[in-house]
Amino acid sequence: MYWGVRERPFRRRVLISWLRDICRRHWPRLMVLTLGMVCQASGQDRLNQPQLSSTTKAISSTSSAVRVNADLVLVPVTVFDSKDRIVNGLRPNNFLITDNRRPQRIKYFSQEDAPISMTIVFDSSGSMVGKVPEARAAALQLLQDANQQDEFSLVVFGNEPRIAVGFSEPVDEISRIVDSVQPDGFTSLWDALYLAVKEQKHAKYSRRAIVVISDGGDNHSRYTEGEIKSVLREADVQLYAIGLFARFLQRPEERLGPLRLDEITGVTGGRAICIHDPADIMRAARDISYELRNQYVLGYRPSEHRADGKWRAVKVQLTDFFGRGRVRVNARSGYYGPTG
16 A cells, blocks of 8 residues: 555554554553563673673682683683782783683683582591691681581591581581591591592582692502593692601602692692691682682683584683782683583
């Protein structure tokens, strides 16, 4: 139908009447459609703005997981200055992250103290004679520095490891157990770490950490150091260690203890703090607690997406970083890609 110039007023009245009728009859559906379009646009805006609070809260609740799903990779990162102090106040443009040597665009960024699921691995072997009081103090310090929402479990090991306190049990049980520990037997450290990783599968939170308190001298495990490193590479957990060592180490496993703890914690982006003076034990525990609560989380979607299940090397460096001297970056060395 063709409407000429003279019929335009009539045409407008017809169109207005027709639109009013449509609105009266289909108003609920129009409202749902409109709200859906608004929500979709709003969600897209949030994806394009990595520093919005709603996004950072979502990330911080899952920040221990290096691989979350087939698309999203989250990497916890800790930055230290030349005096081993935590560096705060950095922004996304201060970081450069590569996935299999390919630079990645940081889409998510967070530095927030979210709840943690922590497993304390307590050495009760005979080599800990004379060191147990300090080890107890370190375990209790970790509990004291916790947030109200944090949850804890305890693995105790000598000849063999056992879950002394599970995540579902009262935290007070940990204090009671470590107070009653009597050192005896051999040291099954690698088996204890395997059990701790298994226990972490029952954790409530996605931020997960294992803290070992030991002299690091394994001599009784069924699992090897290499096997445990493989297990830790696949686990979404950070491993820390407080190593208690005499100044003059006698046995071969004791002499290798500091090196082994350093290597195995480095696989997960954690670190080992080795001490000789018992007076430093409390500081070591406080440093680990502070570090866990002052990490950055960098999130990206890999530019090269392959569902092949292979190891993907991740490297985090600092850029646009001036006036602070030399710094050190702690982060996981990689993750296994998705399959299927």
